Amino acid sequence: MELLHCTDLEKVYGRGDTAVRALDGVNLQVDRGEFVAIVGASGSGKSTLLHILASVDRPTAGTVTVDGVDLGRLDPTRAALFRRRKVGLVYQFFNLIPTLTVEKNITLPLRLDKRRPDPAALAELVGALGLQDKLQALPGQLSGGQQQRVAIARALCYRPALLLADEPTGNLDRRNTGEILDLLGLCHRSYGQTILLVTHDEELAAQADRVITLSDGRIVSDRRRG
Ligand code: ADP
Ligand code: MG
Numbered sequence: 001m002e003l004l005h006c007t008d009l010e011k012v013y014g015r016g017d018t019a020v021r022a023l024d025g026v027n028l029q030v031d032r033g034e035f036v037a038i039v040g041a042s043g044s045g046k047s048t049l050l051h052i053l054a055s056v057d058r059p060t061a062g063t064v065t066v067d068g069v070d071l072g073r074l075d076p077t078r079a080a081l082f083r084r085r086k087v088g089l090v091y092q093f094f095n096l097i098p099t100l101t102v103e104k105n106i107t108l109p110l111r112l113d114k115r116r117p118d119p120a121a122l123a124e125l126v127g128a129l130g131l132q133d134k135l136q137a138l139p140g141q142l143s144g145g146q147q148q149r150v151a152i153a154r155a156l157c158y159r160p161a162l163l164l165a166d167e168p169t170g171n172l173d174r175r176n177t178g179e180i181l182d183l184l185g186l187c188h189r190s191y192g193q194t195i196l197l198v199t200h201d202e203e204l205a206a207q208a209d210r211v212i213t214l215s216d217g218r219i220v221s222d223r224r225r226g
Contacts, residue, residue, distance in 0.1 A: 003032045003161060003194050009062035011217075012046050022048040023059070024217035032161075035188045035195045040214035046198040049214070053196065054087045055079045069148045080145045084109050088155025091172040094147040096139040096154075103135040106153045117157065129153050131185060141214035142194065145176030152183060153201040156193070163187065165224065168196045181207050 007178050009021040012048060030036055038046050050058040052064055055071050064071045067086055085088075094193045096105050106126070107117045129149045139147050148168060155163055167186065169177040180205060187193040197199060205211045206225075213221040 001032045002029060004028070004030045004064070004066045006049075006053075006064045007062055008088075009049075009052065009064060010060045011045070011052065011057070012060045022161075023052070026062070026217070026219055030194065030196070032049070032125065032194055033188075033192045034210060035184070035208045036206035036210045036212060037200055037212060037214050038196060038198045039200060039205045041201065044186075044214040045217040046165055046214055048217075050057070050089075050166050050196065050198055051189075053111060053162070054081050054089050054164055056089075063182070069127065084112060085158050086161050088152075088158065088160040090148070090151050090155050090163070090165040090168045092167045094139070094151040095151055096147055097180075098139050100137050101138060102131060102142070102150050105139065105150055106157055108154060109158050122157070125153055125156060128186060143176070144172050145179055148176070148180055148182065152187070153181070159191070163193050163195045164198075166193065167200065168197070168203065169199070169201075170188060174184050177204070 006028040008025050009023050009026040010021070014018045026049065038049065040046055048057070052059050053066060055074060056074070063090055069082060069086070099109070100108070107122065110117050124136065129152060131149055131153060134142060134146060139150065142150065169180050172180065184195055184197060185207060188195055199205055210224045211221070212219055
């Protein structure tokens with residue numbers, strides 16, 4: 001079943017002589033439950049694509065539909081709700097709020113919507129990510145790998161249709177990188193979570209079921225494993 005669809009997606013930053021064509025006619029379809037890696041050199045348009053899929057940014061041309069929502073038709077308020085409820089975003093730098101406990105960071109998207117986390121669901125998520133002993137800690141008291149796990153838990157607390165991760169291991173050592181990748185694999189297998197993982201590391205990308213390569217804003221290869 002289809003989860004997302006991009007047609008003739010273009011993104012141009014700036015105008016005239018200094019314009020940069022970051023996406024140049026991207027056509028992409030992803031089914032529910034797929035684990036897709038997006039690779040490509042620095043500047044090839046990976047982050048731009050993720051930002052458009054998350055409704056953080058808008059395309060210059062083309063259409064994008066995620067979970068039945070045409071993102072081009074969202075006004076700013078609906079776009080903000082879409083970002084909070086339908087997608088989980090994980091970045092290289094964890095973007096946790098330093099003054100909030102781990103538990104408060106994880107449940108922030110729900111609390112912004114004045115909703116209470118379901119205790120059983122929260123306990124399961126926190127257990128799966130190995131954070132049960134850290135809930136009252138502050139982010140600064142955790143290792144980089146642990147902080148990234150908190151960021152993943154926050155991204156997943158709404159059970160988003162789509163998990164978008166932009167070089168989530170780019171700031172971690174090899175061991176923590178392995179742990180984060182194992183966790184993404186677990187989210188995929190146990191929760192059937194659809195994942196788009198941006199990485200410039202082909203070795204990490206080999207963990208995914210499907211590898212898409214971007215070059216100069218175009219998809220130049222799209223391979224499924226096995
Ligand atoms: P990647 O994530 O693959 O490194 P990006 O999507 O960040 O690539 O960038 C694609 C191209 O768009 C690059 O040439 C980059 O310099 C340019 N770009 C990205 N964001 C902006 C922006 N906000 N303003 C102008 N140019 C940008
Ligand atoms: Mg990038």
